[in-house]
Amino acid sequence: MTDNDLTLALAAATRTALDRRDGHDLIPSDDDLKLERPRNRDHGDWASNVAMRFAKRVGTNPRELAQEIAELLEAEPTVKKVDVAGPGFINITLDEAAAGELARTIVEANGVFGTTELLAGHNINLEFVSANPTGPIHLGGARWAAVGDSLARVLIAAGADVTREYYFNDHGAQIDRFAKSLLAAHLGEPAPEDGYGGAYIHEIAAAVAAEHADDLAAATDRAAQQECFRKHGVDRMFGEIKHKLEEFRVPFDVFFHEDSVHEDGSVTKAVARLGELGRTFEEDGALWLRSTEFGDDKDRVIIRSNGEPTYFAGDIGYYLNKRDRGFTECIYMLGADHHGYVGRMMAMAEAFGDVPGENMQILIGQMVNLVKDGEPVRMSKRAGNIVTLDDLVDAVGVDAARYALVRSSTNSTIDIDLDLLVSRSNDNPVYYVQYAHARTCAVARNAEAAGITTADFDPATLDHESENDLLGQLREFPRIVELAASERSPHRVARYLEDLAASYNRWYDRTRVIPQGDAQPEAVHSSRLMLNAAASQVLRSGLEMLGVHAPERM
Known part of the structure; x- marks a missing residue:
């Protein structure tokens, strides 16, 4: 049943x-x-x-x-x-037969077990990472990369239609400071006081100078040179970011340029819409959003007195652009320094007539700290004053990095022990789960060598206490996926996999898939092989939701 x-x-x-x-x-x-x-x-x-x-x-x-x-x-x-x-x-x-039948159900589902229709009909825009293209991805961005991609996989498993989107911040003062820093590095000058440092600035400046020497030669003044570095430097930095994300197994469906909401009329359209709804007012020559009417702590300027849109106006245009593209839910994954931004964003959504927490959802991620040899890891050799995604991957690999970044709630700061993540011990959670999957594959290979198949599967024979426990854990998987999707908490999948691995290891220690000595295989061995295959499938499915490999040998 x-x-x-x-x-x-x-x-x-x-x-x-x-x-x-x-x-x-x-x-x-x-x-x-x-x-x-x-x-x-x-x-x-x-x-x-x-x-x-x-x-x-x-x-x-x-x-x-x-x-x-x-x-x-x-x-x-x-x-x-x-x-x-x-x-x-x-x-x-x-009864035992009804409980044990789950093993065959999982195996015959061939990877579909655990998927649900909970979010069928939901068209979700999931925006995450969105790091400014002014430097390598830091640890906070790395956490959102792992969590965001895993959340997308979980939402899809729950039936949602998900678009992964990266908001490319190529508009504003930070890009100007980046260009000034590149030019200073090219000219052998110290980095501007408000600029960017680190070896990567000199690497990019040298690459731009080599690849676009003609453009630089044609630049008649410092401003023209800076524009050359802005254009080509940003493209190069963003290309590197995209490449690093791909290596981290984080694909994006859309790379949305911030400039486009100003160029395509999205901001103008959004401001006009809010005006039609009576949500704006003029004061001191500026145009304001009546955001206090929707829970914000103060009203917000959206068009300055000089006619220029504020940064918030770009956010307004971007949100309406998403809704006009047909997304029923827009999930924003923001860093810990954006807590104060939640109120105005939710107020803006409600001002459009949407439901905060439904049409617009905001997740805030906390900090990540690296520890090695019992001491905090302070800085990156390449980035100068930050620890980067590259630093983490170089230290522990993609699998361990992704798993470590996902397995804790985003509401909590996490400390990642680099020594633990490279250890081959049961205290290392990613090793523990991956080893359990590798063990299921070893059991399957040994059973095949012993001539045992699942042909004589009899669910009623799965009556050992450890089998009841393992079946109970396997049965939980669809519920865990639904919970992780509805709560936007992919860490629940990781914690479930650790519990499942523990249950599988107890079963492995207490029962035998292959008979001892000269004993002949019986129905129970065929049934246990089916249960082993079911555990293998669920472990593999869960790891895939986290973007982590399920190795067959370790």
Whole structure:
């Protein structure tokens, strides 16, 4: 019996019980029928509070209604027993064959197990990283790269249509400072007081000077030279950023240039729309958004008194551009220094008539600290005053870097121990999970060599305590994916994989897929091989959601 089959059986039993009490017009929803895993496995495989949701509406107490639903459920051939606990919880225990059948379901699903339709119909724009092209990606950007891409994978697994978008900041003062820094490096001058340092500035300046010598020679003054470095330096830096993200297994569907919202009329259109809605006012020669009416701490200038749009006006134009492109949800992943920006962004969305937290969602990521030999890693040789994505990958590799950056909630600052992440020990979480997958592959190879196949699979033989525990963990995977998607928390997948790996290792230690000595294979060995394949598939699927390889040998 699959989880869906059990839900359908529970729905039928509930409707029958309600009909007997003249509740013909009461139709249990998916939320009413949601099954939960009991914390104590002695309480069964599944639990439901459906009786507590409907008892009052049909004039009875929850325990009495629960008992009636339980008796109807016990008639199901794959249900071993149903108990009523507490104020009206229904605890369901499946027979061994029904529980063990999950192993075959997972294997035959061939990677589809765990995917859901929870977010079907949701068209999501997911914007993350969006680092200014003025230097290498720092650790905060690296965290958003890993988390953002993993979140995209989880949302897609939950049925959403997701567009990964990078907002290319090529408009404003930071780009001017970058160009000034390149020119200064080219001329052998010290970096400007408000400019950028580090070896990478000299590398880019030298490359631009070599590749665009004719353009520089044609530049008649310092301003023209600076423009040359701005144009070619930004392109080169951004090209390097894109390349590093690709190496980090982070693809983007759209690279959106900040300049374009000013050039294509998006800002003008957005400001006009807000005016039509009565959300703007003029004061001191400037145009303001009435953002305090929507929860902001103060009203915001969007067009300065000199007629120039503010940075916030660009954000307004960009958001409307996204909505006009058909995205129902726009998720922004911002750094820890953007906390103060949330209020005005949510107010702007509401000013357009949208729902903050739904049409616009903002995630704030906290800091990342690197530790080596028990001491903080302070700076990068190339970037000068920051630690970069490259530094992390060079130290531990892509798999360990991605896993370490994703496995903690983005609401918390994380310390990454470089020594731990390169160790081959169970204390290293990515090694622990990857090794569990490699072990499943080794078991499969050894079984094949011993002539054992899954042809004699009999789910009823999977009755060992460790098998019940492993099956229970596997059954949780679709729920974890839904939870990670709905909460925008891909770290839940990583933590689940660690629990699954632990459950698999306990099973591996206590049972045998291959008979000992001269004993002949039996149905239980075929069944255990199927369970091994199911665990392998879920471990692989979960690692793929995190953008981490599932090695077959280690």
